[in-house]
Amino acid sequence: MKVGMTKEEVAEGYLNELINRSLVQVAKRRRDRRVAAYRIHDLWREIIVSKSGEQNIVTLAGEQSRAWPEKVQRLSINNHWEYTQQSKHFTRLRSLLMFNATDSLSKLSMLASSNDGLRLLAVLDLIGALMETFPNEVLKLVQLKYLSLRETNVKIIPKSIGKLQNLETLDLKQTYVTELPDDILKLKRLRHILLYRHIQDHIPPVRFKYQCGFKAPTEIGSLSSLQKLCSIETNHDNGTILLGEVGKLTQLQKLQIESLKNEDGRVLCSSLEKLSNLRSLIVRATGEDEVIDLDSLSSPPQLLRSLCLDGGLLKVPHWIPSLHNLVKVILRWSKLRDVDPLESLQGLPNLVVLLFLQTHEREELCFKAGGFQKLVKLYLRGLKGLRWVKVEAGSMPRLEELVIRQCELVEELPSGIEHLTSLKSLELVDMSDGLISSLNRDLERGSNWKISHISKVWIGDTKLGYWKGNYL
Known part of the structure; x- marks a missing residue:
């Protein structure tokens, strides 16, 4: 690991290098433009799946037709895999991921009971599993470093979680857990609590x-x-x-x-x-x-x-x-x-x-010349007293996305919007009837020159409890 960098920073650096080499593509970015999700081309996926099986990097249960390696180290289970006694290959299992797998708990229980208790398991991801109680099998996984029960119906974390002395990440997002026991303080290696x-x-x-x-x-x-x-x-x-x-x-x-x-x-x-x-x-x-x-x-x-x-x-x-x-x-x-x-x-x-x-x-927001030189995304929502938005020349030169929602007193487009030459997307949601009517009239007359440089202009509303709208 590089000096002065955390493990997480090193991993992100490797992913960015793969992006730069076009081996991995960006599927989704966060609001601050950091990568939120990745994807790979279908052809690359086939190659990766093939190589990972040959080199015993990852085994995909329910997808691979070839013979399984003698000792599976990383196992990914999808919804279609059924456990059988042929699955005697798991005594060296280090990573277990279950995606949309039915009967996740029973699969985990069977794997643990017949494979030396999965005593070497370091990563366990049970995202979305149908469970309401913390699985007792997990408490025996003393080598566990990463545990995710995200999007399950688990409500209580037992005191005995203190047995997992090697745990570094505990992901309980979107569960019904509201309190962690004092025994969590025994886990001195914990790096991430996400709840x-x-x-x-x-x-x-x-x-x-x-x-x-x-x-x-x-x-x-x-x-x-x-x-x-x-x-x-x-x-x-x-x-x-x-x-x-x-x-x-x-x-x-x-x-x-x-x-x-x-x-x-x-x-x-x-x-x-x-x-x-x-x-x-x-x-x-x-x-x-x-x-x-x-x-x-x-x-x-x-x-x-x-x-x-x-x-x-x-x-x-x-x-x-x-x-x-x-x-x-x-x-x-x-x-x-x-x-x-x-x-x-x-x-x-x-x-x-x-x-x-x-x-x-x-009543007014004024974006002055020279300000916000690197701003790319601007969201204005629910500004109840706002009537006018003004953009001076030289402000927000890199702005690509502008969203204005529920600013119901605004009757006209931002003054100076034509200065935003980098703007690619404009969304107007739950705005005044006057503003929408004015836009439609300008469109009919062909006099919408102020926004003609914007490739996507979307007008919508959510007043009925769901999204509806259209592009101009």
Whole structure:
């Protein structure tokens, strides 16, 4: 491993190298343009499957027709595979992935009971398995480093999880787990705790509390290897103590805080000043009327790339303009009245994504010349008082995607939109009838020159509870 790099960073570097060589393609990017999903060409897939079987890299159950290797090391099971006693090849199994596999629990149980308990297994992924209780077989897998029960109906994590002393990643996203036992603190090698559940889809009306996290053990600071902690609830009796403990997690790169109380802002700021490796920070208040107070933060994490603040703001935190590595900023339910948030954000040299949702209650947003030089995606949503958007020449020269949603007082296109020569996509959703009628008239008259350079213009609405619309 390269000096100064984590295992995760090295792995991402290898994937990027494969992309550069066109051996792997980008299937989906995140809002900040980081790769979210990969794909490979069908021909490459056939070659990879063939070579992986020949060299005993990965065995695909339910797909491979050739004879299985004597000792399977990595096994991927799809929905069609049935366990048989011929499957005596698993005593050296290191990785087990089940994708859409029926009876995942019974398959796991049979594999474990007839193959020396799968004692060498290091990776177990049971995503989407039909289960409501934590599988007891897992507690015997003492070599396990990666465990995913994502998108299952598991509700409780047993205290005996403390037996998994080698565990590094615990993925419980989209489960019904709301609390982790104190025994989780025995897992000193834990690097990633991923535990939160979305409780609403993205169709309006958007509720403030659309995601819930988990109640963490009070002494969470003893897990000194943690790099990702998502997402801890803090609105409880030990919430203040818990926020103080976070400051001990000096290796943290991603932190997600739910239900922050106004009076706990100073404690959180004190902890954040100690997290010099932090790259991503999400903070959500207890409610949309609760003010997030992070103004006492004097030395913010300078490596921060992504910042999301959900809750009331009296002003944009003074330290944000100093974060020159910021790529993505999301401000939701800020409800700023007397402050123009663009003044603080326009000079960020590497900002690529900016999202406002109920951020601004003034009548005008003005993107000034020279500002937002690297911005690629801009989302404006639910800005109830907004009437006009103005774009000066020289602002946002790289903007490719502009989305304006639920800004119902806006009656005209952004003034100066013709200056956005890089713009490829414009979405107008749940906007005023006046704006839509004006656009349609201009289209009929052939006088829509201001947006003629934009290849995709989409007009839609979600008022009926589902997406509908059309391209101009």
